[in-house]
Amino acid sequence: MPDLGFASASSGAVAAAVWATIASLAASLLLLLYTLELRWRRRQRERHRTRVVERWRAVIAAAVTGSDSARPPPSLPRRERGEFLKLWNLTRNMIEGAAADRLIALARQLGLPEIARRQAAQKRRAKRLIGIRTLGHLRDSQSFALLLAAIDDDHPLVAITAAEALVETDPAHGADALIPRIARRRDWPRTHVFRMLQKAGSAIVGEPLYRAIRTAGDEDAAYLLQFVELAEFDVRDAICAELLSSRHEPELVAAALKAASGYTRMPRLDELVAHPAWYIRMQAARFIGRMGRAEDVGRLEKLLADREWWVRYRAARALVRLPTLARAEIERIRERQVDAFARDILGQAIGEAGSRA
Amino acid sequence: MSTTIVQVVEWVFLAYFVGINLAYLGQNLVAVYSIRRYVHSAAVDDDDPAYSSVHLPISLVVPAYNESTSIVTSIKALLQLEYPDFEVVVVNDGSKDDTLEKMIQAFQLYPYPEAYRNQVPCKPVKATYRSARYRNLRVVDKENGGCKADASNAGINICRYPLVTVVDADGILQRDSLTRAVRPFLDRPETVAAGGAIRIANGCRLRDGFLEEVGLPRNFLALVQVIEYLRAFLFGRMGWEPLGAVMIVSGAFGVFRRTTLIEVGGYDPKAVGEDMELVTRIHRKMRQQRRPYHIGFIPDPVCWTDAPESLKDLASQRTRWHHGLGQALMLNKWLILNPRGGTVSWLAIPFYLVFELLGPVLETIGAVFFVTAALFGAISWPEAGVFLLMSLSLGMLLSISAIMLEEFSFPMYRKPRELAKLYGAALLENFGYRQLTVWWRLKGFFRWILRRRHKWETITRSASVGSG
Numbered sequence: 001m002p003d004l005g006f007a008s009a010s011s012g013a014v015a016a017a018v019w020a021t022i023a024s025l026a027a028s029l030l031l032l033l034y035t036l037e038l039r040w041r042r043r044q045r046e047r048h049r050t051r052v053v054e055r056w057r058a059v060i061a062a063a064v065t066g067s068d069s070a071r072p073p074p075s076l077p078r079r080e081r082g083e084f085l086k087l088w089n090l091t092r093n094m095i096e097g098a099a100a101d102r103l104i105a106l107a108r109q110l111g112l113p114e115i116a117r118r119q120a121a122q123k124r125r126a127k128r129l130i131g132i133r134t135l136g137h138l139r140d141s142q143s144f145a146l147l148l149a150a151i152d153d154d155h156p157l158v159a160i161t162a163a164e165a166l167v168e169t170d171p172a173h174g175a176d177a178l179i180p181r182i183a184r185r186r187d188w189p190r191t192h193v194f195r196m197l198q199k200a201g202s203a204i205v206g207e208p209l210y211r212a213i214r215t216a217g218d219e220d221a222a223y224l225l226q227f228v229e230l231a232e233f234d235v236r237d238a239i240c241a242e243l244l245s246s247r248h249e250p251e252l253v254a255a256a257l258k259a260a261s262g263y264t265r266m267p268r269l270d271e272l273v274a275h276p277a278w279y280i281r282m283q284a285a286r287f288i289g290r291m292g293r294a295e296d297v298g299r300l301e302k303l304l305a306d307r308e309w310w311v312r313y314r315a316a317r318a319l320v321r322l323p324t325l326a327r328a329e330i331e332r333i334r335e336r337q338v339d340a341f342a343r344d345i346l347g348q349a350i351g352e353a354g355s356r357a
Numbered sequence: 358m359s360t361t362i363v364q365v366v367e368w369v370f371l372a373y374f375v376g377i378n379l380a381y382l383g384q385n386l387v388a389v390y391s392i393r394r395y396v397h398s399a400a401v402d403d404d405d406p407a408y409s410s411v412h413l414p415i416s417l418v419v420p421a422y423n424e425s426t427s428i429v430t431s432i433k434a435l436l437q438l439e440y441p442d443f444e445v446v447v448v449n450d451g452s453k454d455d456t457l458e459k460m461i462q463a464f465q466l467y468p469y470p471e472a473y474r475n476q477v478p479c480k481p482v483k484a485t486y487r488s489a490r491y492r493n494l495r496v497v498d499k500e501n502g503g504c505k506a507d508a509s510n511a512g513i514n515i516c517r518y519p520l521v522t523v524v525d526a527d528g529i530l531q532r533d534s535l536t537r538a539v540r541p542f543l544d545r546p547e548t549v550a551a552g553g554a555i556r557i558a559n560g561c562r563l564r565d566g567f568l569e570e571v572g573l574p575r576n577f578l579a580l581v582q583v584i585e586y587l588r589a590f591l592f593g594r595m596g597w598e599p600l601g602a603v604m605i606v607s608g609a610f611g612v613f614r615r616t617t618l619i620e621v622g623g624y625d626p627k628a629v630g631e632d633m634e635l636v637t638r639i640h641r642k643m644r645q646q647r648r649p650y651h652i653g654f655i656p657d658p659v660c661w662t663d664a665p666e667s668l669k670d671l672a673s674q675r676t677r678w679h680h681g682l683g684q685a686l687m688l689n690k691w692l693i694l695n696p697r698g699g700t701v702s703w704l705a706i707p708f709y710l711v712f713e714l715l716g717p718v719l720e721t722i723g724a725v726f727f728v729t730a731a732l733f734g735a736i737s738w739p740e741a742g743v744f745l746l747m748s749l750s751l752g753m754l755l756s757i758s759a760i761m762l763e764e765f766s767f768p769m770y771r772k773p774r775e776l777a778k779l780y781g782a783a784l785l786e787n788f789g790y791r792q793l794t795v796w797w798r799l800k801g802f803f804r805w806i807l808r809r810r811h812k813w814e815t816i817t818r819s820a821s822v823g824s825g
Binding site: 031 | 367546
C-alpha cells in the first residue's frame with residue numbers, strides 16, 4: 001500500500017487514483033514489452049519465409065521448365081509446408097499446359113494431395129481454403145466428394161473456392177454441381193461466378209444454365225440471367241424470348257432485355273418501350289440500340305423525352321450509335337425536339353460520341 | 358463542509374477519468390478482436406482471386422478549392438490507382454486561383470454539355486469538362502459554395518457509378534486503396550458506407566503523388582498527431598465497427614453507396630464537420646426507417662494526409678472538429694437514447710456526448726478545481742499531483758496500446774528508431790500538447806454553442822507532401 005500521508009481530504013479517492021496510476025503504468029510497460037515481442041516474432045516469421053521461398057523457388061522453377069527432371073525433389077519438412085503450398089499455388093495460378101502438368105507431378109511426388117486433403121478438412125479457414133484451392137489446382141479426382149461437401153459450406157469464400165476447385169477438377173460435373181446453387185448463393189461474388197463459368201466454357205454451361213433458368217422462380221431467374229451471356233447467343237436469345245413471352249415480373253423482364261444479344265428481335269417490344277417501370281424502358285432503349293435498326297429511330301425519339309434521366313440517356317446513346325444515322329441527321333433530330341430535356345440529353349450524347357472520335 | 362465538497366468532487370473526477378479510460382480500453386479490446394479477425398482474413402483474401410476479380414465501379418469525387426499547386430499531381434495519382442473500373446470527378450468550387458486553368462491545360466479538358474441532375478443541393482454548376490486524354494476524368498466548374506460539402510454534393514450529382522468516394526484533393530491514396538475499401542460492400546451487401554485508416558503523410562517520401570517511403574515527421578506536432586491518428590483509427594473506429602456504431606467515415610477518404618447519399622440528401626453544407634454529420638444522419642435515417650444497414654471500417658492504411666505543423670493551423674482544425682462534433686450530434690438528436698437506435702443510441706452517442714463533446718469542459722473544470730483547491734489548502738499539492746499523474750498515465754496507456762495495435766495490424770514504422778520515437782511522443786504529448794488540445798476543443802465547444810460558421814480551410818503544406 002503506498003504511503004498516503006499527504007492525502008488531506010479523501011484518502012479513499014486518492015488511494016484509488018494512486019492504484020489507477022500504478023495499474024496504468026504497469027499495463028503500459030506490459031504493452032510495450034508485448035509490442036517488442038510482436039515485432040521480434042514478425043521478424044522471425046519473415047526470415048523463415050524468405051529461407052523457405054528461396055529454397056523451394058528453385059525446385060519449382062526446375063519443375064516448370066522441365067530441367068533437372070531426373071533428380072527426385074527434396075523432402076518437404078512439416079514446418080515448410082505452409083509457405084510451400086502458397087508458393088506452389090501462386091505458380092500454378094500462372095501456368096497451364098505441360099508446365100502445369102509438371103508442377104502437378106512435382107506436387108504428387110511431395111505428397112501434396114494427402115496434405116491438401118487433410119488441410120481441406122480442417123476447421124481453420126485459412127488452412128482449409130489453401131487445401132481446397134490446392135486440390136483444385138491438382139485436378140485431384142479422388143477429392144471430388146470432399147469438394148462437393150465443401151461447396152455447401154456456410155462461409156462464402158470456402159464454398160466458392162470449393163466450387164472453383166470442382167470446375168477445375170471436372171468442368172462438366174463441376175458446372176452441373178455449381179449452376180443449380182448460384183441463385184441460392186447470393187453471397188458468392190458475381191464476377192467470380194462469371195469467371196468460373198467462363199473457365200468451364202460456353203459449350204458446357206449453356207444447357208444446365210438454360211434448365212436452371214426455366215425452372216427458377218422470377219427472382220432467381222432474373223439473377224441467373226446475368227450469366228446467360230456465357231451461353232452461345234442462340235441459347236441466350238431463346239431463353240430471353242421465352243421469358244419475355246411468358247413472364248411479367250418487372251425485374252425479370254428488365255433482366256431478360258438486358259441479357260438479349262440484339263441479334264434476334266424480342267417479343268412485346270412496343271409494350272415494353274412504354275412500360276410503367278422506368279428501368280424496363282431503359283433496358284428497352286439499350287436493346288433497341290444493340291439491334292441498331294433504322295426503323296427504330298421513332299421509338300428512341302419518343303424515349304428522349306422520358307421523365308427518367310437514365311431512359312433519356314440510354315435512348316440518346318442508342319440514337320447516336322445507330323450505324324445508319326449520320327451526324328447531320330442526329331443534329332436534325334435534336335433540333336426538332338420540342339422538349340428541352342430531350343435536346344439536352346441528345347446534346348450530351350453527341351458530345352460524348354465526339355470525344356470518342 | 359469544504360472537505361465534503363472536495364471529497365465529492367474528487368470522487369466525481371476519479372469516476373470520470375476511470376470511466377472514460379475504461380470506455381477507451383473496452384474499445385481497445387474490441388479493436389484487438391476485430392483487427393485480429395480482419396488481419397487473419399485479409400491474409401487469406403489477399404491471395405484469393407474471389408476478391409481480386411470482384412469490383413464495383415467507383416466514382417471518385419475530388420472537391421478542390423484553390424488547389425492550384427497540387428491539383429495536377431493529385432489527379433494524375435488518382436488516375437493511376439489500381440482498380441479496374443473507376444471515374445474521377447473533380448469539382449472546382451469557384452477557386453480564386455488558376456486551379457481550373459491548370460487542369461484544362463494538363464488534361465486537355467474541353468467543355469461538353471452534361472445533362473446535369475440536381476439530386477442533392479448545391480450551388481449552380483457553370484460548366485462541365487471532359488478530358489481528351491483520360492476517358493474517366495470529368496471536371497465540374499461551379500459557383501463557390503463556401504464549403505467542401507457543397508462541392509462534394511455537386512460531384513455526387515454528376516457521378517455515375519454505384520459507389521462514390523469523396524477524397525481530399527491533397528490526400529495521398531494507396532494504389533490499392535479502392536480494392537481494399539470496396540471489401541465491406543462485397544462481404545456485406547447491406548453496407549452503405551465504409552472508411553479506412555488515415556495515416557499522417559508528414560515525414561514520408563512521395564513521388565508522383567504516391568507514397569514512396571514511410572517515415573515519421575521531424576516536427577513534434579505532426580509526430581504527436583501520428584499517435585493520435587493511430588488511436589482514432591485503430592481503436593476508435595475498429596472498436597465501434599463490430600458493434601455497428603461507426604460514427605465517422607473520414608472526409609479524407611470514405612466510400613458510400615450513391616443511392617444512400619442521395620436518399621439522405623448528400624452532405625449538409627451548413628455542417629462544420631460534414632463527414633461526421635453525414636454518417637450520423639445515415640444512422641438516423643436508416644434506423645428511423647428500420648432498414649438493415651452496415652457502416653464498415655477497415656484498418657488498412659488507405660489514405661495518407663498532411664497534418665498541420667503549426668499551432669495556428671492545428672488549433673483551427675481541432676476547434677473546427679469539436680464544433681462539428683457538437684453540431685452533428687445535435688442535428689441528429691433523435692438518436693440520443695432512442696429505443697429504436699440500438700447500439701448507436703445507447704452506446705456510441707452517449708459516449709460521444711459525455712466523453713468527447715463534454716470531455717474538454719469536464720477536464721478543464723477538474724484542472725481548475727484541483728489547482729484552486731490546492732491553492733486554498735483544501736487539498737495538498739501532492740494530492741492534486743496524484744490526480745494529474747493518474748490522468749497522464751491513463752492517457753499514455755491509451756497511446757501505447759494504439760502503438761501496439763499498429764504493430765499488431767499493419768505495421769508501417771518498421772525501424773527500431775521509429776518505434777522509439779513513437780514511444781517518446783506517447784510520453785511527451787502529455788506535457789503541454791494534451792492540455793493545448795483540451796483548450797482548442799473547449800473553444801470549439803463554445804463556438805458550437807454560439808453557432809459560428811466555418812468555411813473552406815487551408816493548412817500550410819509540409820514539404821514532403823508537396824514534392825514530386
